[in-house]
Every structure is written in structure tokens, then in C-alpha cells.
Amino acid sequence: MPSFYLEPLGCAKNQVDAEVIISLLLDAGWELVEDPAEADLIVVNTCGFIRDAKEESLETAFLFRERFPDKRILLTGCLAQRYGRELGEGMEEVDGVLGNADLSAVVDAARQVMEGRRVVWTPQARRPAHVRRKRLLSFPGSAYVKVAEGCDNRCSYCAIPLIRGRFWSRPEEEIVQEVKGLLGEGIREVNLVAQDLGSYGKERGGSLSGLLERILELQGDFWVRLLYIHPDHFPWEILRLMGQDRRLLPYVDLPFQHVSARLLRRMGRRGDAERYAELVHALRDSLPDVVVRSTFLLGFPGEEEEDLDALARFLEEVRLDWAGFFVYSPEEGTPAEAWHREEGRKGRVRLERAERRKEDLERLQEGITGERLERWVGRECEVLVEERIEGEDMALARSAFQAPEVDGLVVVHGEGLEPGRVVRVRVLKRNGIDLEGVCLSQ
Template sequence: MKKLHLTSLGCAKNLVDSELMLGALELGGWQAVEDPAEAELLLVNTCGFIRPAAEEAVDEILDLAEYKEGDPTKKLVVTGCFVQRYGKDLQDALPEVDLFVGIDDQQRLLELISQLADGKAERLILSQPSCSLISSAQPRRLSTPPFRSWLKITEGCDNRCAYCMIPAIRGKLRSRPASDLIIEARALEQGGVKELSLIAQDLTAYGSDLGGSLASLLRQLLAETSIPWLRLLYLYPASVTDELLELMAGQPRLLPYLDIPFQHVSSNVLRRMGRRYGRQDLDRLVSRIRSLIPDCALRTTLMVGFPGETEEDADELLDCLQRWQLDHVGVFPYEDEEGAPAAEFQPKVPDEVKQERFARVMEAQAAISQQRLRRLVGREEEVLVEGLSQETDLLLEGRARFQAPDIDGCVYINEGEASPGELVKVRIAEAHVYDLVGGIIS
């Protein structure tokens, strides 16, 4: 069989695209290999959301291009958000690449690679990201362990945040039909999936273009599958409804975990960001969640150093973190993105000030996260076993309901035996800054 090496960069949504491309290529006679030196086809699915991601993409492309030296039969193909955003400029900047493929043309990848082999392919294939939508009918090769998977329920985004290029890269919101998502979820369940994480640029926007809603989709997933863990990632703060929270409160299979990117807490900063809510709205949201789902773990993302952010805004952010006591917080310093409205905003926050604010928020949240975990010592928690620990073969590693894959901490299991994919009861004995330690009791 012909051999390919696939590198997938960026978020879980991008990873699903990679899994679909891999599924189609395998069906077309290609075999995936870990070692790029063995591959005839070197394929990179890139992220281009922010500058560091674009820089990572360039580094990966140049690293793989070295494998082509002295072997003209190897082909280097680059696709994804980086291509969609910068495609026309990349042809001159990266002569090492044989074929650039935009997002909407990924479903034609097998055909395009065949044309490349025959010397008939154009070097840049770039359509406007406006109509493509994945389907359960497409072959998909999971890259995750067989007991967990992602379910991408929409494509594109209609939120026009001042700092974000996703609508320009991915196009307008397109929701997948609920019937198609049910088919895919059933197939994943039959394949052994115990944890299904729903992902989108904004989960709460699901169905707004079809006359449906996220809550309605969840009811169908609950009725049509028996997957024990359903997790929700990436919800827009202003669109989290009581209907959704009440459904979660009454359905234990909907994990008490919500990833809601706030981006900031200052009403002034949020207004400049183009976010459709203010600090009081966030106060009410946190209060509603804690009232309806008392044990819900809350994750958010925060940006420091947005143009015009004052010291008072930064202090307000820290004050809210102390009051809200969130479980997981990701923080990053703002950077201008070419083409985004915020790139023109003034005044800019100096880099040293951004780094100082970043460090303050990270330090404050580390203490909060550890305090939140300490309250779990002595409790029994259901844990999905991932396998042997990455730290040592003497421990097992798993995740509790309040720990999402790849982004949160884990539970180290120091007593008992279990296989990857098992759901076991663990008594928590120790709490660290981001991780827990305990032994299996059943």
C-alpha cells in the first residue's frame, strides 16, 4: 500500500477534519505511518487562528520538507486554516510544498492527490468556505483512544468578535442535521466510545440556522444512544439558556462540566471585543449555573492585554476570579491578528504589561484550582481510565467528570487494576494544583 504521514495541528475541531481526511485516504489505498521517512505522502493539517499557530505550521512544514531532499517521489501537501487564511501568499513563501488545499476542498483530497501524482493538479486549491459540511457518511479514522471521541456539530461561526478571524476562515454558521449527528453518535458508540465531547465554534448556536437548538439535539442523543458521558465544550456566554441547564441538571449522562470562554470580565473591554454581554451578565450566568447544577465544573478562557485594557480592568478580572472560584481557566496575552478589526484598535498595551498581567492571573488561578480540588479529597468519583500514566508505569491515569481530555488535569490511580476505557469508582486521597490521586474501590 502507498504510505502517508499525517500531522494534525490546532484544536479538536481541526482533528476531526484530519480524521475524515485519513479515513478517505485509507479507503483510497493509503496506509498511515508514524515515521515520515517511510511515507510517500507528507500531509499537514494546519491551524491559522493566531500567529503562534501559523508559526508552528511553518516550522512543521519546513521540518517535513527535509524528508523530500533527495527523494523527488515524496509529495508534501498542506491544508487547513493556515492555507485558507494565507493561501495565495504561501505559494511563493513555501516552494517546498507541492499542493495547498483549502478547507472546503478537503473532501476532494483523494482526487487532488491523484491529480498531483499524474502531474495534473494546480498548486493551490482554494474555495470560499461557505457551504461544506461534514457528514456521517464520510469514512473517519479516529486518532483518539477508542473509548472517547469528538462530535463536531457545526461548521463556521456568526459571532463577529473583534479579535477573531474564524468567520473569515471558516465561513458562516452551518449546523449539521440532528439525524446525521445521531447516526454518527450511534456508530461511535458501537465502536466502543464511552465519552463523546460535542464541539463547535459555539455550541449554543447549534440549530439556529435549522430551526433547532442544542437542548433539542441533546435530548435526541440521550434518547437514541446510551453513551455514558456526554461533554459540552465551547459555549457562548450570552446564549446559555435555563432550558439547557435544567436539562443537564436532570440528566446524569450530561456531564456537569461547561467550557464557556468569557474572554474578559470588564464590560468596557467586552464591548470593544464585540462580545454581546457585560460583567453583570457573567455574574448572573455563574450564579444560575451554580444554582441549577451545584457540582458543575466551570472552565473559561481569558485574554489579557486587549487594546485599551486598563489596570482597573485587570484588577476587575482578578476580583471576579476570586469571587467566582472557577475550576479551570486558560489565559493568554492578546496579540494583533492581521485582518481582525482589533488590530487597528488603540491604545496598545505594552508587551511587558501584558506579561505581568498574565503572570498575576495564572498565579491567582493556580491557587483557586488547587483549592477547588482539595474539597474533593475523601470523595468517591467516577473516573474514565485512560491507561498507564505518562509519568510512570507504576500508576494508572484517568479523568473524572470535571476533567476534559487534553486540556484539564487528570486522576492518578495508585491502587487497583483497570483497563483503558473502563469507568471505575476512585476514592480521592490527594489534591495537587491541577491533578488528583486516589485508589480504585470498585
């Protein structure tokens, strides 16, 4: 059978799709290779969320074509789903384009591409393809589990509903069995992801807390981390479960996006600085060691200097553990993109200002994060080892208060630190937004 190489791009949800594609091709008899030079087919699993991600996806495909002019290239993922026809007609550098609405179609699409036929397929009807993933793209011991697809929030700047459609939840039993299988394969950290995790089960008469109760009935010592909960409808009942079972990590990811009530209404959101501050304080009152992360969108149409000043004041007051900042990207087909076009030059100036203020806010938050991390110095905690440092009795690891890829790390000193293991560490000091400690258990 032919061989393939897959280049994964985009978010954790897209990573799960890439892992499903890999497994479907493996099940069909294909061979996965780690070097694109050895592959018969190169699959680029694209991201189409914002402009930079789109450009990266296209540049990646162009680079593969330049390096490997004789190989077959298949585009999959979000960009392929949204712009399949345009890419199929105008991008001769690729041999096929397959959207992500029906991942099971990848086997047939790959076969046709290898036979020399040009494939352009963007299914409109969604057909979930949940298979046992044979190859995970995370660090050892960690896995993402996508519990829902699509989104119903319709934020005015976001193209996700245009790409992935309406919100729908996977059946509880299906998710529980997937988690059980991953634990049986040695996974120690299960990261539950969805575009709006807090809405899980709403259209089925279920709830996120109900799903978590089922997962926590499973035996074993593991972590469950919740990623991406919309702050306007936070599921308060999960706090009880976090307090009862230490395996459900007290880590809450709340994408506030802004604190200006005026801008948040234009975004299609209900919050403001006062409500969001109250939410964070309530979380800390319920769980003293809770870790709160958020993201903020800068340069949105209508944003003024005073809105950015208000955001800086919010950060200084609330003192989030982690925060990321992104400059607004006008996305075709969204209401905000039309507002941005109407602004003309003023809109371009606004984005330039946002780029400058982004650096200021990142410096501010880095200091706050460092201060928040100081409370862990001198304490003991469990960490998941990600990778060893070559030639040293050291490894890079993450604790319960550090999510994969987006937060800092713990540098651990000790022998026999194998990736995928959970070990106990005493934190000795802080280095910027990272910690350093010594292993207490072997």
C-alpha cells in the same frame, strides 16, 4: 497504493477535520503510517487561529522538508484555507496547498501531488464531508463530534468567520447517527464541539437542547460533554437535561474573554463582570456539582492596568474551576488588528504588560483551582482511563470535571487499568491541579 502520514495541529474542531482527511484517504486505498519517514506523502493539517499557531504550522512544514527533502508535502487546514494563494506562490517547501472548505477534495489533491503536479486550491463554497471516521486522534474511549461550522458572532479580534465562514448546523439526524456509531465502537465520552455550541440549530428552527434530547435517547452508559458555549446567549434549557440525565455532564465551558464592559463592547460582546458572575452563580444554584471553565484574552487594544485588576478581582470572587489565559494576537482583516496598528508603540507595550500579568493571573487561578478540587477529596467518582504508566499498577485518567487536554488528571492506583475503560475511583488526595485515587472497580 501510496502511504501517508498526517500531522494534526490546532483545536479539537481541526482535529475532527484531520480525522475526516485520514478516513477519506483510507477509503481511497491509501495506507496510513505512524512514522513520517515511511510515508510517501506528509499531510500537515495547519491551524491559522492566532500568530503562534500560524508560526507553528509553518515551522512544522519547514522541519518536515528539512528532514525529508524527497517526500511530497501537502498543507491542509485553516492556514491553508485563509492564505492558500500566498502559500502556494511563496512557499516552495510544500508541494500542495488545500483549504478546508471542501475536505472531500483531499483525495484528488493528494493524487495530483504524488503525480508531481503542484496543487493550490482554496474552495470558497463549503461542502461538508462527514464520513465514518476510521481513525480517531483522541485518547482511547473519547471522541469529538463537530455539530456546527463557522461563526456569526463577529467578535472584533477573531478571524474564524474569515476562515470558516457563516455559522451553519449539521442536521440532527446526521449527528445522532454519528454518535450512535461511535458508541457502538466503544466510545465512552462524546465531546460536542462548535465555535458557538449554544447557537446550534438556530438557523434550522432547532436547538441545542433538542439535539441533546435526541442523543440522550440512545441506549448505553456514556458521557456527553459540551465545549465552548458563548456566555452572552447561554441556552438555559440544557440545565434541565443535566439535572435529569447524569450522562450529560455538568461541565460548562464559557469563554468570557474579559470582564471589563468597555473592552467587551469593543470585542463585540454584551457581558460584564456582574452579568458573568450572576451566570456562574445561577449555574451553581441549579447544579451544585457543576464545573465551570472559562478563557480570558489579555492585552486587547485599549486594555489598561485597572482592567486587569478587575479581572483578578473577578477570579477571586467567582472562583472558577478552570481558566485559561491568552495574550491578544493581532489577526489580519479584523477590526481589532487595525486598532492595534493605530496604537503603535503603546500597543506593543500593552502586549508586554499582558505577558507579565498573564503569569500572575495563572498563579492566582492555580490556587483557586486547587481549592475547588479539594471538594472531591474523599469522594467517589467515575474516571475514563487514558493511558497506563509503564511498569506500575497506575494509570492517568480523567473525571467528568476534567475536559480532554485542557484540565488536570486523576492518577489512579489499581490493576488492569486499560485505556478506554471507565472505572470507579475513590479520590485520596490532591496534587496541585491533579487528583490521586484508588480504583474500586475492575
